[in-house]
Amino acid sequence: xxxxxxxxxxxxxxxxSRKPRLTLPPRACxxxxxxxxxxxxxxxxxxxxxxxxDCLLPDYLKMLGTIGVERAVLVQPSVYGTDxxxxxxxxxxxxxxxxxxxxxxxxxxxxxLRKLDAAGVRGxxxxxxxxxxxxxxxxxxxxxxxxxxxxxxxxxHMEFLMHADEFPDLDRAFAGFPVDIVLGHLGYxxxxxxxxxxxxQAMLRLMRAGRAWxxxxxxxxxxxxxxxxxxxxxxxxxxxxxxxxxRVIWGTDWPHVIIKTPMPNDGDLADLLSAWVPDARVRExxxxxxxxxxxxx
Numbered sequence: 001x002x003x004x005x006x007x008x009x010x011x012x013x014x015x016x017s018r019k020p021r022l023t024l025p026p027r028a029c030x031x032x033x034x035x036x037x038x039x040x041x042x043x044x045x046x047x048x049x050x051x052x053x054d055c056l057l058p059d060y061l062k063m064l065g066t067i068g069v070e071r072a073v074l075v076q077p078s079v080y081g082t083d084x085x086x087x088x089x090x091x092x093x094x095x096x097x098x099x100x101x102x103x104x105x106x107x108x109x110x111x112x113l114r115k116l117d118a119a120g121v122r123g124x125x126x127x128x129x130x131x132x133x134x135x136x137x138x139x140x141x142x143x144x145x146x147x148x149x150x151x152x153x154x155x156x157h158m159e160f161l162m163h164a165d166e167f168p169d170l171d172r173a174f175a176g177f178p179v180d181i182v183l184g185h186l187g188y189x190x191x192x193x194x195x196x197x198x199x200x201q202a203m204l205r206l207m208r209a210g211r212a213w214x215x216x217x218x219x220x221x222x223x224x225x226x227x228x229x230x231x232x233x234x235x236x237x238x239x240x241x242x243x244x245x246x247r248v249i250w251g252t253d254w255p256h257v258i259i260k261t262p263m264p265n266d267g268d269l270a271d272l273l274s275a276w277v278p279d280a281r282v283r284e285x286x287x288x289x290x291x292x293x294x295x296x297x
Contacts, residue, residue: 011263012053013255017066018267022274025284029071029291032184032217032251033060035090036077045081052079055255057090063254067270073251073295075159076103078127084116091120099295101125101159101182106143110150117154122295123182124151128162137166139173148178157182157213157294165189168198171205180211182294185218185253186240191232192224195239207244213294214240216276216286217251219269220261227262229272237276245282249290 037054044051064072072094074087084102091098101123102116126144139162148158157180164170164187174181187203195201206212216237219230240248250273252266277283291297 007048007051008258010050010052010255010257011259013055013059013063014263014265015059015063016265017063018265020067020267020270022271024068024270024273025288027071027292027297028069028287029073029249029295029297030064030069030252030254031073031249031291031295032075032215033072033254034075034077034257035060035086036079036255036257037086042080042086044079045083047081048079050079050258052077052255052257057093060090060254061094063252063266067252067267069252069270071097071099071291071297073099073101073122073291075101076125077257078103082108084121088116088119088121096120099297103127104147106147113151113154117156122155123157123159125159125161128160129188139167141173145178152178155296159184161185161188163188163199164203165193165197165199168202170199170202171209172202174206174211177211180213180294181206182213182215182249184215185221186216186233186236187214188218188222190222190224191236195235200236200239204239204243207240207247210244210247213247213249213290215249215251216240216273218253218259219272220256220259220264221253223261228264228268229275234275241277241282241286245285246290248286249294250277250286 035057036052076084076087082103082105087100091100100121102121103125159182219233223230223232225232277286
């Protein structure tokens, strides 16, 4: 996997978002987005596995305004490693309508964790996917548990970028974990694996136990049938909601880095909610109530 200066360059998002047909409820929250750049000011990590174009806060705010979303959660992208500066500056500029999920070193000082919490950070992210020389299906549970114990007192969660199908014992691995976990991209498992997949079922069991949250994000990353409207993703969204509607949240995944399907328009992504969460009451729970609890809006 090429890294650093040799990391492949991403296509930019569609900066001309269209207004969705679906009207989102007041205080709707985009729970998964990244701010990138300016590259001329903020250096990317030499260990990065992709190189994004500048995708700045004004671009993101314009998109949110167009699709009708008031709140947002920025997630630290892997291209910045443990330097959360870009995310924190965007959160500060956006005000109390934003929260964050940071990436920290295992030995991060407690004072730094408290500083991040005061800035609006509500969780720590662990990327299991974009890691060089990674052995599939393995987790450094001792180190993860130690860090989780440290952030538990702050009321934080631990967010994982991981492929659920690689972890058939996911529910057992996290049975006694000190904090809730959050999984992105509907479990980040290709749809042709099937919902009977052991890892997907283990994730559902964790949700039913009230210990895992799952993001309805990144359908372009798991579809096996092509572009919009990602019809093969719909049954997976329904399965997550059936498992525990109080543990499902939604996000755009803007600016859609390193996707291998056609670049979606964020207005079209918002309209997918009509099929994913057809009940308006449940949709408001997913877009407003659940994020408000998890991120303490």
